[in-house]
Amino acid sequence: MALASIMGNKLRSFLTVLGIIIGIGSVITIMTLGNSLSAGLTDSMASMGLNNIMVYVYQDSETGASASSDAKLDETYFQNIEKKFGKSTKAISISAAAGGTITKDSKKYSISLSGVTPGYFVANTTTILKGKLLDKNAYVSGKNKIIIPDKLAEKLFGKDYANAVGQTIDVSVNDTYHTFTIVGVSETESAAGMFSMQSAMYSCEIPYKSYSKIVHDDSIYDYSLVAKDGVDTVSLASALEKYTKEYIAKYSGWKVECDNMKELSKQFSNQMSQVTLVISFIAGIALIVGGIGVMNIMTVSITERTREIGTRKALGATDGEIRTQFITEAVIMCLIGGIIGVIVGIALGDLLSTINGFRAAPSISSIIDSLGFSMFIGIFFGYYPAKKAAKMNPIDALRYE
Amino acid sequence: MSENLIHLKNIIKKYYVGQENELEILHGINLDVTKGEFISIVGESGSGKSTMMNIIGLLDKPTEGEYLLEGEDMMAAKSKELSRIRNQKIGFVFQTYNLIARTTALSNVEVPLMYAGVSGRERRDRAKELLKMVGMEDRMNHTPDELSGGQKQRVAIARAMANDPPIILADEPTGALDSKTGYLVMDIFHKLHDENGKTIVLITHSNELAAETERIVTLKDGSIINDTGIREGYRTFDRVQHEKAGDLDANKANALIENLRQDDMKSEDGVLKNKESKNSFSEDSVTANATKGEDDV
Secondary structure, three states: OHHHHHHOOHHHHHHHHHHHHHHHHHHHHHHHHHHHHHHHHHHHHHHHOOOEEEEEEEEOOOOHHHOOOOOOOOHHHHHHHHHHHHHHEEEEEOEEEEEEEEEEOOEEEEEEEEEEOOOHHHHOOOOEEEEOOOOHHHHHHOOOEEEEEHHHHHHHHOOOOOOOOOOEEEEEEOOEEEEEEEEEEEOOOOOOHHHHHOOOOEEEEEEHHHHHHHHOOOOOOEEEEEEOOOOOHHHHHHHHHHHHHHHHOOOOOEEEEEEEHHHHHHHHHHHHHHHHHHHHHHHHHHHHHHHHHHHHHHHHHHHHOHHHHHHHHHOOOOHHHHHHHHHHHHHHHHHHHHHHHHHHHHHHHHHHHHHHOOOOOOOHHHHHHHHHHHHHHHHHHHHHHHHHHHOOOHHHHHHOO | OOOEEEEEEEEEEEEOOOOOOOEEEEEEEEEEEEOOOEEEEEOOOOOOHHHHHHHHOOOOOOOEEEEEEOOEEOOOOOHHHHHHHHHHHEEEEOOOOOOOOOOOHHHHHHHHHHHOOOOHHHHHHHHHHHHHHOOOHHHOOOOHHHOOHHHHHHHHHHHHOOOOOOEEEEEOOOOOOOHHHHHHHHHHHHHHHHHHOOEEEEEEOOHHHHOOOOEEEEEEOOEEEEEOOOOOOOOOOOHHHHHHHOOOOHHHHHHHHHHHHHHHHHOOOOOOOOHHHOOOOOHHHHHHHHHHHHHOO
16 A cells, blocks of 8 residues: 555655665665775785784984984894794795896886895795795895796796796896896786785895895895784784884884784774765765655655545544554655665675775675665654644545645 | 434534634534434535534534434544544545545555455455445446546445445535436435445435435534424435436436425425335346446546
């Protein structure tokens, strides 16, 4: 019966529930997109290693001018770290990067040259397609060996780069040429999600020792510590931070920061849920506006149907039955709007999340919540007009023109 | 037959009570209607007949007085109880039909059954049966805007009969119909009265219609000025016979009825001469009429 009166005025009913459709649709879209972004982020973070703790020492910008000499992290520091945290440490990765160019057939390729320690390949998942990783000897003696990414190998040695391993290439760093022997070709990490904007530079790895020789600098300001599985990285990070602080206390004006992916991803998902909350709030406003629209149309509809109400009362409907009838109509109208909104939201969310690179579905609970909320709007905004209808005097209602 | 159905005693209806513009519409009405009567309440507009109908139909409460319906006190009943009593005991037929728009004839007839709490299937069967009774079974799935006035009124009568109420309260049921269709509707009321033993209260301004009924109560300025009581042989003119013979002409018929009515006024005891036409109303004639009704859509 309620459905019949809604279907009797399709266009008007549709326009009325448009606010609900937009509100619910945007909530579901945002939720889906949020899920997609989180999934992308988690994936990106996992590829960087959730067990990694990054330690930085840096000059405090405020007291920078008066800072004493460089607070380098030296060999003693790393020995101490090994002693103190060795049990929970899987590897320590020290890396530093500098820009360089490779010239081949008069074409220049910009590369990022990273000096790395063996721990680097533990901290960063690297897939070697041809050849192998840098060997121990290379690290210890600082041999000019290099690992290049497959994309660069294709450019330099053709599609199959079959003969790449063992070849030598000249890399120009600060206008000085250095010859490297290629030991391996690594798979270029598929940049995904929000990190896809990172520079398209080819990133090559060389032993840290040869790197420091080339750039004439062996200062270490940061490193990554890979914790063993099952270690509480958050407390390990704070212990590391505490120890490093003590270690550099003698240098005034220097600060320490320890980040770990777990904490970062936690922070990020916190921010994500805050964004979701804000957008849901805005969508909530759209829903309230939609609800007011429903209330408005219900009021108009009740005025139009005054005679019907009078007739129903004459035929034996109680005030409660009239009220229930109109609340039901409002609820069904809102629920239809909610269902259309959910469908629109899923479709739009799916489209946007596909563009983002991580397909995601909205959670079932968000769909149920949305439908529940639209029902609530129906009851809330349908109540007043329905009460008005129920209170109508049957005589006046029957005579209404 | 002598069971007292409606008992109105000293009914007074005032509007704007206690205000400067206080208005008394009914000045102490006394009326008793026994079960099975076909009574008409006649009066010009402003005579208070609509207020009477609202009070009898439990849509409005008298300011003062006593109203017993089947012996139950209606003055003390609460709104919810009144709704139930309206649903069970009174079948309304309105001048403007008041069918629910965009709702099929069948669903319209189901409405009072729904409020009575009758289950869906039973409701449907009963509604079909009622529509068949008024000759509307072919159009039960039509919405009111697809029906002619006479058809709408027949659906409305079926709806009024839904819960088999003891009283049918008809407010100018033929007022919006042409005379031929109006007779058809009146015939249904006669049938309900003669065959189903319904008590019918007809509210009208037309003396012509009132003349067809068993008892005529005339209202003027809020008081009953005349009550014929039960008249013997009240069926003054058998249109059905004329129609069957094929000589029904609305104007002629009207003229005839008018003549008869005037005769009726002249006769002192209110008993009419042509008794032979009484009870000639039969099942056959109704069916014949119903079929004719379809033709004038």
